Structure formats: structure tokens, C-alpha cells
Amino acid sequence: MGCGSSTNAYYLLRKSEKAFKAAVLIQRWYRRYVARLEMRRRCTWRIFQSIEYSCEQDQIKLHNFFSYLMDHFTPSSSNERDFISRILTEEESYKDTELEKLCDYESVEVPDSYMGPHLSFPLRPDHATALVEAFKQKQQLHARYVLKLLHETRRHLMQLPNINHVSTCYSEEVTVCGDLHGRLDDLFLIFYKNGLPSPEKSYVFNGDFVDRGKQSIEILIILFAFLLVYPKEVHLNRGNHEDHMVNLRYGFTKEVMQKYKVHGKKILKMLQNVFCWLPLGTLIDQKVLILHGGVSDMTDLELLGQIERHKFVSVLRGKKREEKCRHVDSAAMNSESPEGVDSPKCSSFPGSCLHPSASRTELSQWVRQTVQEELEKCRRQVGFGETPVDKELTCVSSVTMSESELESCGTSHSRQEEWKQIVDILWSDPVPQEGCTMNTVRGGGCYFGPDVTEKILQKHGLQLLIRSHECKQEGYEFCHNRKVLTIFSASNYYEVGSNRGAYVKLGPDLIPHFVQYQANKTAHTLTMRQRISRVEESAFRALREKLFAHTSDLICAFKGYDQDDTGTITLSDWATAVESVLRLGLPWRMLRPQLVRSAAGGMLEYKSWLEHLAVEQRSKEHIQSSLLETIYRNRSNLETIFRIIDSDHSGLISFEEFRQTWKLFSSHMNIELTDEGISDLVCSIDFNKDGNIDFNEFLEAFRLIERSHGDDKAAELPPTPHSRDSS
Helix, strand or coil: CHHHHHHHHHHHHHHHHHHHHHHHHHHHHHHHHHHHHHHHHHHHHHHHHHHHHHHHHHHHHHHHHHHHHHHCCCCCCHHHHHHHHHHCCCCCCCCHHHHHHHHCHHHCCCCCCCCCCCCCCCCCHHHHHHHHHHHHCCCCCCHHHHHHHHHHHHHHHCCCCCEEEECCCCCCCEEEECECCCCHHHHHHHHHHHCCCECCEEEEECCCCCCCCCCHHHHHHHHHHHHHHCCCCEEECCCCCCCHHHHHHHCHHHHHHHHCCCCHHHHHHHHHHHHCCCCCEEEECCCEEECCCCCCCCCCHHHHHHCCHHHCCCHHHCCCCCHHHHHHHHHHCCCCCCCCCCCCCCCCCCCCCCCCCCCHHHHHHHHHHHHHHHHHHHHHHCCCCCCCHHHHHHHHHHCCCCHHHHHHHHHHHHHHHHHHHHHHHHHCEECCCCCEEECCCCCCCEEECHHHHHHHHHHHCCCEEEECCCCCCCCEEEECCCCEEEEECCCCCCCCCCCCEEEEEECCCCCEEEEEECCCHHHHHCCHHHHHHHHHHHHHHHHHHHHHHCHHHHHHHHHHHCCCCCCEEEHHHHHHHHHHHHCCCCCHHHHHHHHCCCCHHHEEEHHHHHHHHHHHHHCCCCCCHHHHHHHHHHHHHHHHHHHHHCCCCCCCEEHHHHHHHHHHHHHHCCCCCCHHHHHHHHHHHCCCCCCEECHHHHHHHHHHHHHHHHHHHHHHCCCCCCCCCCC
């Protein structure tokens, strides 16, 4: 009987041993499975962020290109001078009487048929609540009320300091929200979970309310309404997207004009003035600093508190320069130091600092060289070909400056310092490495390390920096020894399931408490693998479009590694060449299996690979491959250019606007064209003969020009059998 018991114990032990081994194997498999998913997620994340930041860099370069053109254009009449000033030259804030006359909301009548919400001023809490409910029902606020609301908001913002001071003594807690980017559902969910603003519920919204999403104007209306109802409990910081030059590219300008076709121009003009009056930061209990982007080693809260913030209508425009300084500043804003001239630490756009020890001759030579180099890059981005040698020499000589002109540039030093301060707090990002370096990925601001954070916090007696500006998968993230907190409130930012949104609550103890959420119901039904696969598919689709848009440049890079003209290169050379062209900083060797399906013997037939990319894009748009490549590369820039030329935001370019702009380009490119010739050109672009040029006509004209230009280089492109020409 004892023998039977020992036998049973032996079998039970063997059985439990097998179960334990099985559990270990399952655990090992699951860990590897999760690790592979995490690797895929991180690669996907880097793709989205790299493409996003490269677009921001393109916007800055495009703006600098236009600025350079205007700085070197001499108007021949008052009409030309007025037109140029409307495009990009900085405007001072309007006086109250001028704005009232400009917008004239009282002259806008509300028809009896209007079924949306009505507002009366001063606003009451029920007005703000009614707006929330109306927008949930997809209603639209009438333009009269929008203009009046913006007018009252501006009057209130003008009374606020550059840095708001908030105390937890007057409310149980303060809720801080990050970027919303036009995602109204996220704002609704925040209010549902956390409650509407009230005397007991304070909020700080940390900028980037607009762009990219489809309901930016509704978010602004709700936030401005609660700001007026609860001025001591609702606080709004300016973000880098509260800038009308940025809005031209990222959708907010287009959204306003589509929703308010009649009065959209007035609304945009008012918004431009409201944005420049938004406070730059918020300070909670003198211990927690809230800024949109971050800090630099030059950040000074005392100086920030003294800046006349409304004078910086667009941060992209830089400082307000004197006429003789424009050549140097436009060059310095785009370039890097030449060989032999050390590049100092700079807290603003790359190259915006000139080395103090450099001689005037060196500076003059630097200006001549770097302006032309950057100009050629920008010209290619906006669709122009290479500048011929003789024209290049003419352009270089045109930016040569005398010693007296260089000396005169020092008069606006204080303005430059103020501009740097604002750029840094709106555009900067934290990094693990110590120090403060230029943010070359975004094209603006700086990278600041933990030592910079510690220095700024100690200098001002702070314990935490809260910032936004970067999408985080979980909606928030600590760095720099938990002294920097990034909060991001737009869920599903890149794709459904790509990230959670979050907000943070601070009580009197100033200990952060986080609330995360997903505003999209579909995201809740997806498994982790389904969610990652869906986001990964979207990321690689965007990356393939980026690769296709640079087909010509990739061919040149691949041929550099294919010295024997075999049509093949190694996979290692493929990765190096792709990075040299796109400069996205991605792990191309890790991404290769998703981008390169077949590579016999470790060698890639690059022309076949590029043709496969072309077939994928042509399956969506039946356009000649070389032409489609150009459009993919330049469409965003072209749309931005169109909106810059369309200075009255009518959605149409008038013949006069086109004529003045063409004179701007032709003067730079040394193309002599009479007014009659320009009239013939604009008539040929006006395909429907309605006397204006819309964006489709503008794009079509560009396609026609590029097709004729590309015919001469067709032999350099991969073969495109069975391609169709849509035009």
C-alpha cells in the first residue's frame, strides 16, 4: 500500500514537471512574441515621427525660400509693394478700432433659418455648455458669433501676462491637457471623464489646438468660450501651430475657408491676431512650469515675461529685420557654419547665430556660399530645376554685403534674442544626451538634455517641467529623471490604434495623476497584434510614397554604388543610399524585409524595385510615373505656395496675384517676361476661363510643365510600360 502511494507521488511529480516545462516554454514564446510586436511598434513609430518632422522642416525651408525671394525683390510700384507685404512681411497687431472696422461682426446678419446655437455677451456657463452640445450634434456656429467671440477673446488675452500664474489653493486640482490637433472627440472625452471647466475644475490647455484634425475651429470656439466664462480657471498656452504660416500647410486655413466660405477671411484675420496674444506659458504654485515645446540653455523666464508677444505674429518669420540686414539673416537662418568657422551653440533655427570672432570677409563669403546652397535645395523642393551656372553667379554676387551693411545688422540684437526665446519654448524637444544642440530634425528650436533641464529648474526654483509637442504612445512620458513630463491629448494621432491620449491632474501636493483614453471605439475592439498591424500598414504605405517621391534621386544614389552598371547593388548599399536621399534617420536594414520583397544572393535589382513602387502608386492614380513622382514630392509644398499666393484666402488666385508672384520668381531667376507675356501665361493656366486660377488648375499647370521638362530625362527613369497619361 505504501508502494502504491509512492508510485502515485512519482507520477504526480512527473506530471507537474512537464506542466512546469510547458509553462516555461509558453512564457518564453510569449516574451519573444511581445518583443517582436514591440520592435514592430517602435519601427512604425519612428517612421511616422520621421516623416512628420521632415514635413515641418520642409515648411520652414519653403518659408525661408519665399523670404529670400522677397528680400531680393525690388517693387516697381506701390501695388507690387503692397502685394509683397501681404504675402510674408510681418504685420503689427491691429489696434482695437482697426480690428472692429476690419471684421465688423455687427454687419453680419443671422438669418431666421439659422438653427445653430446663439450667443449673447457677456457669456454665461450655459452658453459654453450649449456650444458643446451643439457641436456634438454637428451644428455650426454662425460667423457673426464666431467673430464676436474672437473679438472678446482677444480683448481678454491682451490683459494677460506672458506667463500665467495658477494656484491649487483655489481649486482642488489643475488638469493639464496637451496637443488636441483638431480632434474634437478627444476634447469631448476629456470633459466627459474629468468634467467641464468650473470654479472647482481648472484647466491648462498647452497649445496646438489646431491643424491636422478636421474640427479645429470647433475646439477653439469651445476653449475660447470657457476662457471667457471662467477666466481664472481656464488657461491657454500658445503652441507652434498657433501660427498662421503653419496653418497654411497643415489644414486649419483650408478648414476655416470651407466651413465659412463668406466670412472665412475675416475669421482668419481675427484668429491671426488672437494667436499672437496667447500666453507663452503657465506656472503652477511657482513650482511646475508648463510650456508647449521645452527650454534651451538660453531660456530666461524673466526675459520671456517682458517680451511683447503680440509682435511675433508668426514665429516662422523670425525677427523683424531692417532692410539692410535681410540678406544676412535669411542666409543665417538656413545655413550651417562653413569650414573654419566654429558653430556656436544656438537655441533657435539652425545656423541662426553668426560666430562673433568671424571676420567680415568670412561672413560675406559665408553668406554668398550658404544662401545659394540652401536656395538650390528649396528651389528643388518647390519644383524648380537647377539654376544654370551664369544665373548662379549672378545670384551669389547679389547677396554680397559691404562692411557698413554688416555693421548695421547689430541694431536689432534684442529683437533677435526675444525671437530665440519664443522659438525655443515652442519648438524644442528633450533628448537623453546632455547639452543643447540645434533641432535639425524639425528645423526649429533645440534638443535639450537633462543637464539643461536641471539648470533651468534650479535657476527658477522649479521642480517639474510639463510640455507637449510630441506624440507619445501612452499619451504621456517622463524623461530627465522624471523632471520633464510630456503630455499629449490627441489619441489615434497617426492612425486608429497608434496611441492613447492622456491628461494629467495636479493637486496641492503637485504629484501627477494620469488619465489615459482612446476616443475611437474601433481601437477598443482590436487586439494588440491587430492594432500594431494596422498602424504598421499605414506607416509603410506612407514610407513607400516617400520613397516613390524620390525615385530620381534614388536612382542617382544607387548608380553611385553600381560602378559596373549591372543594375544591382548590395542590400547594405541599398540601405546607405536610401538614407542619404531621404535623411529620415530610420533603421533601413531592419525595415528592409517590409520594403524589399526579393533580393537573390543578397543583391537587389534596384530598377525593378523602383518600378514596383511606381506600379503601387499608379494603381491609385493613372498618371505617368515620372510625373506622379514629382507631384507626390511637391504637392504639399505646392498647396502651401498656392495659399501663400492666395493672400485673401478666397480659394482662387486672381490674375493680378499671379502676375505679381510671377514677377517675384522671374526677377530672381533672371527671366525677362513682359506683362503681356505674363497675361498670356495666366490665361493658358485658367483652363475653365472663369478669370481665376483654382488649386486644381494650378496643379494641372505644374503637371504639364513637369511633363515637358521630364521628357528630356526619361531615359534616366525606370521603364513604365502600360502607363497612362491622365492629362
